[in-house]
Amino acid sequence: MTLKNQVQLITYPDSMGGDLKALNQVLLNYFADICAGGVHILPPFPSSGDRGFAPLTYLEIEPSFGSWEDIRAIGDHFDILIDLMVNHISRQSPYFQDFLAKGRASAYADLFLTLDKIWESGEPVQADIDKMFLRRPLPYSTYPTGETGEEINVWTTFGKTDPSEQIDLDIRSQQTKQLLTEFFTHFKEQNIKIVRLDAVGYVIKKLGTSCFFVEPDIYAFLDWVKDLADSLGIELLPEVHAHHSTQFKLAEHGCWIYDFILPYRVLEALVHRSSHELCRYLNVRPHKRFTMLDCHDGIPVKPDLDGLINTREARELVDLCVERGANLSLIVSDEHKAEDGFDVHQIRCSYYSMLGSDDDAYLAARAIQFFVPGIPQVYYVGLLAGENDIARAMETGEGREINRHNYSVEEIEQALEKEVVQRLLKLIRFRNTYDAFNGAFRVISSADDEVRLSWHKEKASCELHVNLNTYQAMIQYVDEKGCKIDYTV
Structure with a gap:
C-alpha cells in the first residue's frame, strides 16, 4: 500500500470515550478530516501489564475495549496502525502458561529464550551482562516450571516486576516465525494497513555485544519480516530508540523510521529561541519518516541524541521540563550513561505543558512538525492540548x-472549545489538504531567531516563518487562484 501523506492520530483504545465503539464515534463526529492519514490504536489486545504492551495474544481484542468488528468499523474510514511487540509476549499468554505447566516438555518451549540458548552452561556471566543495554537490573527472570517446579531462567528484556510479565521471544526459532506469521496474517484479515514493530531493536541477543540493534544480524530479521509484510500488503514501521546513526542505517535499508530526534530539537529551538541546531539537523535527516512531538512514552533523549547534544545544556533543558511538571525515565546501565553521568532516557510530560502551556509556542512547534518531511503523527493528548x-x-x-x-x-x-485546539485543527486541515506538501522541501537560510521552511509543487507553494522571540508562526501560501495568502497559525 501507499501511505497517505496526511496527519495520523495516536490513541489508546479507551482514551477517547472509553472503548473502541466510542472512539469510532468520536473520530467520525469530531475528527473525520483531522486523522486523514490514519489512526494508530495503541495495543487493544488482552494484556497483563504495561498498558497493553504485555499482550497475551494478537488474535483477540480485550473485551472491555470491544471486538475486532469495532476495529474493522474504524478501518472502514481510517487506515489503522497496530503494534506488534515483536520482542516479547505476556507471561500470562497461553504459550508461556503451557511452558510454566510443562517446562521443557511444552510444545511451546522453543518460543522462549532460556539462558542455555545464550550461555552453553545455562549460567549467566556478569561480564557479558555488563556490556548489555539493560532496561531492568537483570535481563532474565526465574520461573518455576513443570510438576517438579524446576526453576528455569528465561530472557526478559522489559518488565518492572520480578519475575517479569514480558517474556522475550526467540526470533531464531522456526516456531516463533510461524507464530509471527499467524499474527500478521490475522492482521491482514482484519484490514490492518500498518504494523509498528515495537521493541524490535532488542530481538537479537548475542554475547559480546550490547544485545541492542546487533548488526548485521538485525537486518536479516528485518528482511524476513518485511518480506512477510510485503506479501500481505502491510507497511512496516520499526520502532528503535538508538543512536541517530542507527536510524539513518534503517532508512538506507528502505525502512520507514521514526524521527525521534525532532521532538527534542523543536523543544530546544523554542526554549533557547535559536534555530541553529534544528535547521542543521533538518538539512541532513532522511525524509522517509514518521514525525512526532509526543507519544505514550516520552520525549527521547538518550541514546537517540547521543553525539548530537551537549549534556550540560541538555541537563538544563531537562531541569526546565521537570520544573514544568515532567518526570524522567533514566538509563539503567552505567556503561550507557554519559561520561558526566547524564542518564536521561526520556522526558515524560505533555508537550503543551513542556512549553509552559503557551498557546503560540505550542502552535509554532506543531507548525514546524507539519512542515518537516514525513508522515506527521499527533498523540491524542497533544491533539487536545492536554496538560500534565x-x-x-x-x-x-x-x-x-x-x-x-x-x-x-x-x-x-x-x-x-479551547482556542488553541481550534487553531491546531485548522493547521492540521491545511497540512492534510495543501498539495505542495507532496512536492519539494527546503530549509530557507534565516536569522538564528527564526525558522523558515518551504514546500513547492507546480503552482502550489507555501512557506512557514516562525519568530522564535514572539513564537508567532505565519504561513504564506498560494491559493487555487494564484493569490498569495498570509495565514497566522
Whole structure:
C-alpha cells in the first residue's frame, strides 16, 4: 500500500470515550478530516501489564475495549496502525502458561529464550551482562516450571516486576516465525494497513555485544519480516530508540523510521529561541519518516541524541521540563550513561505543558512538525492540548501516565472549545489538504531567531516563518487562484 501523506492520530483504545465503539464515534463526529492519514490504536489486545504492551495474544481484542468488528468499523474510514511487540509476549499468554505447566516438555518451549540458548552452561556471566543495554537490573527472570517446579531462567528484556510479565521471544526459532506469521496474517484479515514493530531493536541477543540493534544480524530479521509484510500488503514501521546513526542505517535499508530526534530539537529551538541546531539537523535527516512531538512514552533523549547534544545544556533543558511538571525515565546501565553521568532516557510530560502551556509556542512547534518531511503523527493528548495529569501518575506510580489521561466524550467536547485546539485543527486541515506538501522541501537560510521552511509543487507553494522571540508562526501560501495568502497559525 501507499501511505497517505496526511496527519495520523495516536490513541489508546479507551482514551477517547472509553472503548473502541466510542472512539469510532468520536473520530467520525469530531475528527473525520483531522486523522486523514490514519489512526494508530495503541495495543487493544488482552494484556497483563504495561498498558497493553504485555499482550497475551494478537488474535483477540480485550473485551472491555470491544471486538475486532469495532476495529474493522474504524478501518472502514481510517487506515489503522497496530503494534506488534515483536520482542516479547505476556507471561500470562497461553504459550508461556503451557511452558510454566510443562517446562521443557511444552510444545511451546522453543518460543522462549532460556539462558542455555545464550550461555552453553545455562549460567549467566556478569561480564557479558555488563556490556548489555539493560532496561531492568537483570535481563532474565526465574520461573518455576513443570510438576517438579524446576526453576528455569528465561530472557526478559522489559518488565518492572520480578519475575517479569514480558517474556522475550526467540526470533531464531522456526516456531516463533510461524507464530509471527499467524499474527500478521490475522492482521491482514482484519484490514490492518500498518504494523509498528515495537521493541524490535532488542530481538537479537548475542554475547559480546550490547544485545541492542546487533548488526548485521538485525537486518536479516528485518528482511524476513518485511518480506512477510510485503506479501500481505502491510507497511512496516520499526520502532528503535538508538543512536541517530542507527536510524539513518534503517532508512538506507528502505525502512520507514521514526524521527525521534525532532521532538527534542523543536523543544530546544523554542526554549533557547535559536534555530541553529534544528535547521542543521533538518538539512541532513532522511525524509522517509514518521514525525512526532509526543507519544505514550516520552520525549527521547538518550541514546537517540547521543553525539548530537551537549549534556550540560541538555541537563538544563531537562531541569526546565521537570520544573514544568515532567518526570524522567533514566538509563539503567552505567556503561550507557554519559561520561558526566547524564542518564536521561526520556522526558515524560505533555508537550503543551513542556512549553509552559503557551498557546503560540505550542502552535509554532506543531507548525514546524507539519512542515518537516514525513508522515506527521499527533498523540491524542497533544491533539487536545492536554496538560500534565500529575494526579494519575502519582496514583498509579507509573510516570508515563502523566501524559495518558483518559478523556470522556464530555472532556473532549470541552477541549474542542479551547482556542488553541481550534487553531491546531485548522493547521492540521491545511497540512492534510495543501498539495505542495507532496512536492519539494527546503530549509530557507534565516536569522538564528527564526525558522523558515518551504514546500513547492507546480503552482502550489507555501512557506512557514516562525519568530522564535514572539513564537508567532505565519504561513504564506498560494491559493487555487494564484493569490498569495498570509495565514497566522
